[in-house]
Amino acid sequence: MRRLSCLYTLPVILQFVFALASMADHNAVHIETEKSDKHRLAITGKTYSMLLNCTDAVIERFRATDQELIGDVPLCPTFNTGKVNGPATVEITQDGPVFAEIHLRDLWWTDLNAKIELVLYCHPTRVYATVVAIPEGTAPDMMVGWYGATKFSMPLVMQSEAELQKQASFNGQNPKCAAVVAEPWIQFGKFDERLRAFIKYGNSTGTISGGYGYPSASTLPRRASIILIAARSNDELKEFIRGEAALSFAKVNVSGALFDRYDGSAGLFRIKRDFAAGDLKVDVAFAQPPPAAPLVLTIKQRVALALSKIDWRLGIVQFTLLAIIIFGFRATPTPGTFGARVRPKLLASLATLLLFASIFWLFRPPPPPPPVILPMPQQPVTAAFEVNESPAMPELLDENGAPLHDAIQLHSSTGETLVASFTHPILPESRAVFTLRNEEPANASAPSRSP
Numbered sequence: 001m002r003r004l005s006c007l008y009t010l011p012v013i014l015q016f017v018f019a020l021a022s023m024a025d026h027n028a029v030h031i032e033t034e035k036s037d038k039h040r041l042a043i044t045g046k047t048y049s050m051l052l053n054c055t056d057a058v059i060e061r062f063r064a065t066d067q068e069l070i071g072d073v074p075l076c077p078t079f080n081t082g083k084v085n086g087p088a089t090v091e092i093t094q095d096g097p098v099f100a101e102i103h104l105r106d107l108w109w110t111d112l113n114a115k116i117e118l119v120l121y122c123h124p125t126r127v128y129a130t131v132v133a134i135p136e137g138t139a140p141d142m143m144v145g146w147y148g149a150t151k152f153s154m155p156l157v158m159q160s161e162a163e164l165q166k167q168a169s170f171n172g173q174n175p176k177c178a179a180v181v182a183e184p185w186i187q188f189g190k191f192d193e194r195l196r197a198f199i200k201y202g203n204s205t206g207t208i209s210g211g212y213g214y215p216s217a218s219t220l221p222r223r224a225s226i227i228l229i230a231a232r233s234n235d236e237l238k239e240f241i242r243g244e245a246a247l248s249f250a251k252v253n254v255s256g257a258l259f260d261r262y263d264g265s266a267g268l269f270r271i272k273r274d275f276a277a278g279d280l281k282v283d284v285a286f287a288q289p290p291p292a293a294p295l296v297l298t299i300k301q302r303v304a305l306a307l308s309k310i311d312w313r314l315g316i317v318q319f320t321l322l323a324i325i326i327f328g329f330r331a332t333p334t335p336g337t338f339g340a341r342v343r344p345k346l347l348a349s350l351a352t353l354l355l356f357a358s359i360f361w362l363f364r365p366p367p368p369p370p371p372v373i374l375p376m377p378q379q380p381v382t383a384a385f386e387v388n389e390s391p392a393m394p395e396l397l398d399e400n401g402a403p404l405h406d407a408i409q410l411h412s413s414t415g416e417t418l419v420a421s422f423t424h425p426i427l428p429e430s431r432a433v434f435t436l437r438n439e440e441p442a443n444a445s446a447p448s449r450s451p
Contacts, residue, residue: 026097027100028123029043029095029100029122030044031043031044031095031102038056039087040060041090043127045124045125047124047125047231048062048063048125048177050062050228052102055087056076056087058074058083062127063177069228070149070151071149073207075129075149075150075228077144079109082109083147084109084116084131085108089106090104094421096411098423099384100120100121102122104118112133114133114139115133121268123384126227126240128226128267129227130266131146131223133222135222141215142213143210143213144211144223145198145199145210145211146226147210149206150179152179153201153208154168155180155183156182156183157186158241158374158375161375164241164242169234174234177228177230177231179227179228180229181208181227183197187223187225188223197211211224225264227264229241229244245374246286246374247262247426250262250286250287251284251285254271254280254281254282255281256273256281258271259271268384268386269385271387272388273390273391279436280435280436281435283433284426285426302365321354322355324348324351325348328348376428380426381428382424383432385422386419387421387436390436391418391420394410394438395437395438396434397434397435397437399433406423407422407423420436
């Protein structure tokens with residue numbers, strides 16, 4: 001019998017409660033522990049309340065004011081068709097004015113030897129949840145994803161404003177919350193963009209299911225993410241979705257650092273600062289996605305594509321043409337008879353042309369994808385940034401050098417490298433330019449900011 005204990009180690013919470021109690025009210029979310037028959041965390045953001053069942057490793061409730069997103073079946077991470085199991089060891093590694101980071105560790109799944117955890121980044125208006133499995137040894141082919149009774153679920157990237165209006169209205173129900181799934185490259189980076197994906201949005205039945213297929217030969221961690229977004233109205237929900245999609249394609253230029261990417265599984269622009277370079281300067285602007293690269297197919301792929309176009313009607317036509325060709329060229333009718341008058345060889349020649357035309361049609365290259373016109377935000381979007389190798393006393397300045405006085409969340413998991421997280425608005429048709437500099441005197445020693 002496998003024995004697991006549900007241990008709650010909350011170093012950051014205790015630090016804020018006992019050492020910085022005056023700042024607790026300014027955190028992005030409020031976290032309370034509920035203990036009854038099962039251990040739960042009640043998480044309250046600016047626009048939502050969520051109930052996380054740490055014993056069963058499921059999200060039981062996600063509510064935008066008076067509207068519930070999750071129905072009778074809780075939202076749970078799945079491997080193939082099986083649920084990931086708890087109870088979990090719970091650790092809140094960050095809890096500050098930008099976001100809270102919660103880990104459910106020591107999860108398990110039948111017949112899989114792996115380190116499995118559920119990671120949640122809780123921002124004021126949304127939660128990014130990711131299940132992660134790192135196999136120990138050889139893992140089987142597996143589908144990693146999510147399943148649950150989410151009443152409103154949809155893909156993230158819309159190709160037009162009309163499509164966004166249709167998708168996010170949910171047949172006139174106009175909800176204030178939704179479960180949103182981004183493409184793999186948005187969640188995990190471009191190296192995962194070829195993952196086989198199957199996500200089913202059963203909005204008529206109020207369910208979501210599916211995930212990403214990982215072959216046994218893959219060396220990547222097995223992961224799948226979902227975003228739970230809450231707003232005060234359906235119009236605001238649509239604006240949040242516009243902003244989330246636009247962040248994935250934002251143009252970011254930095255000096256004194258290396259920009260990694262927008263992490264769509266955490267809601268963070270990740271930047272690694274060059275400690276010796278001094279000030280970190282960031283320039284961000286929204287941009288439309290680049291045009292899709294032309295599709296280049298191998299011979300094997302073109303053959304498979306051609307065969308997929310053959311239905312029973314086309315098959316009968318091509319079989320008839322082939323029969324006319326064979327019998328027409330082999331026919332030797334007696335002069336003056338009906339067979340001679342229909343001129344079989346001429347019919348066979350015409351049938352040959354038609355057959356080759358149909359084959360050419362089957363093998364013609366697919367048309368280039370239409371240009372994507374991303375529905376751009378109409379209001380400023382609050383973007384979250386994470387800077388590795390942060391200065392010990394960071395301060396944000398606007399492009400004119402004036403202090404911004406925005407809250408900065410400092411974190412250190414190792415006790416050595418500081419990580420600074422902060423938010424900054426990005427205007428729809430403008431650039432966000434700001435600087436992160438060190439306000440600590442050069443001869444002063446850095447205070448410990450580790451949780």
